Amino acid sequence: MxxxxxxxxxxxxxxxxxxxxxxxxxxxxxxxxxxxxxxxxxxxxxxxxxxxxxxxxxxxxxxxxxxxxxxxxxxxxxxxxxxxxxxxxxxxxxxxxxxxxxxxxxxxxxxxxxxxxxxxxxxxxxxxxxxxxxxxxxxxxxxxxxxxxxxxxxxxxxxxxxxxxxxxxxxxxxxxxxxxxxxxxxxxxxxxxxxxxxxxxxxxxxDRFSIMHYNSIDGAKLNNGYALTSGSLNLSLSDKIFIAKIYPKKEPLTLEQIERMHEIDVEQEKIEFRESLKNEICEITESSELCGSSAPYTIVINGFAVGCFEDINTAYQFEHNFCGVD
Ligand SMILES: [Zn+2]
CATH class of the missing domain: 3.40.390 (Collagenase (Catalytic Domain))
Incomplete structure (x- = not known):
């Protein structure tokens, strides 16, 4: 996969x-x-x-x-x-x-x-x-x-x-x-x-997609057997469900409400992400230095590495979707 x-x-x-x-x-x-x-x-x-x-x-x-x-x-x-x-x-x-x-x-x-x-x-x-x-x-x-x-x-x-x-x-x-x-x-x-x-x-x-999870690195398998975590940059749905339970509102949010709010957040995050990558220089480099040998294809945007991929095609897809590169 x-x-x-x-x-x-x-x-x-x-x-x-x-x-x-x-x-x-x-x-x-x-x-x-x-x-x-x-x-x-x-x-x-x-x-x-x-x-x-x-x-x-x-x-x-x-x-x-x-x-x-x-x-x-x-x-x-x-x-x-x-x-x-x-x-x-x-x-x-x-x-x-x-x-x-x-x-x-x-x-x-x-x-x-x-x-x-x-x-x-x-x-x-x-x-x-x-x-x-x-x-x-x-x-x-x-x-x-x-x-x-x-x-x-x-x-x-x-x-x-x-x-x-x-x-x-x-x-x-x-x-x-x-x-x-x-x-x-x-x-x-x-x-x-x-x-x-x-x-x-x-x-x-x-929740391996929690914002509070470290990225696993090669050899560490922090993530229950996965070589790498998602390294999420946004709050996961269960981050939200958990924190809403810890600090409940006077009228506590229902699971359905949180899910709906989360869907809206995700759409907004996609827009923010695309916006921030507009006109930036996207490159794909091959190196195991950052994420380890299991995900050697690293997207570098304006000099900052932003993601690692297991295979080159997914890396190209990312580059195309977010950086507008054909
Ligand atoms: Zn920390």
Whole structure:
């Protein structure tokens, strides 16, 4: 079967890990994407403030806000967006002491990092950053933003779901972490170790298309035997169903409503995707460097790799559909 794999940049994995490690160590949390620890949940109906650093570019703020809204419409949390006022110095005003996430765009990185859920609320004065690397194709940047906001809602990585089976013992886990350039044991464990089913966790079905799933790389088979994940750049249907259940609206969304909203989202995403690729230079390169030898055909758009394919014909089809190349 022909498959297309869109992926977040490899560096994404690395930068994603560090803050979660801190978070996990300090709070002893046990969470997974579509597995979420109750203690990391924000109180339902809360207003969460995203506070952008003063040097943030307006185009990045705009993209961030539109991505945040993609989560927000499924939940009973309100998002507010603010930018630090250049004319003010020193401490943040009391408005930003609680339930505030400082957002930093980092032009030198293509990844991101975030604390988990209400972990942002652990200190009044010393705020933790969510970092968003902007050295990315816009579609990958959008994916990174959705992923980091997922963490900020309390979700952890989907490949850590209790139903995954990509490693059997500590030794194999260590080898997989090494493939992702992670050598430190705690960091490896926090980002890759399988979660358990227990009273603290809320768990939904494993979803390999979740925005919270890492891309598997050659040899890692993170994805229950698949060499690669879809590396989704958008919220999956079950991401939406799960988060709607975690933060239910006063009148909870029904499954049918969510499915209908999802269909509309998917149409919109297709349009956005085509729009962003218009007039860009599409190339197909053959290299196992990014996705491994099982999907060596990589589409590169304006210098950014955006997808890997198992066979050349699917790669051509993608190029034709999205880049208008015959
Ligand atoms: Zn992550």
């Amino acid at each position: 022909n498959k297309m794999f869109l992926f977040l940049p490899l560096f994404f994995f690395l930068s994603c890990q560090q803050q979660q490690e801190n978070q996990q160590v300090s709070n002893q949390t046990k969470v997974s994407s579509q597995v979420l620890t109750k203690e990391n949940k924000w109180k339902n109906e809360s207003t969460i403030k995203f506070l952008f650093l003063e040097e943030s570019k307006i185009e990045h703020i705009d993209i961030f806000i539109s991505q945040a809204r993609k989560w927000e419409k499924y939940i009973n949390l309100n998002f507010e967006f603010h930018k630090i006022d250049k004319t003010r110095t020193g401490l943040l005003t009391p408005k930003f002491w609680r339930k505030t996430i400082l957002v930093k765009f980092d032009p030198s990185s293509s990844g991101g990092s975030s604390k988990l859920g209400n972990g942002y609320d652990d200190s009044l004065f010393i705020k933790s950053f969510m970092t968003i690397g902007t050295d990315n194709h816009i579609q990958s940047l959008k994916g990174v933003i959705l992923h980091e906001i997922g963490h900020a809602l309390g979700l952890k990585h989907e490949h850590q779901h209790p139903d995954t089976n990509y490693y059997e013992d500590e030794e194999q886990l260590k080898l997989i972490c090494a493939l992702y350039n992670i050598k430190e044991k705690e960091e490896c464990s926090v980002n890759f170790k399988r979660e358990e089913r227990n009273d603290q966790n809320e768990v939904s079905q494993y």
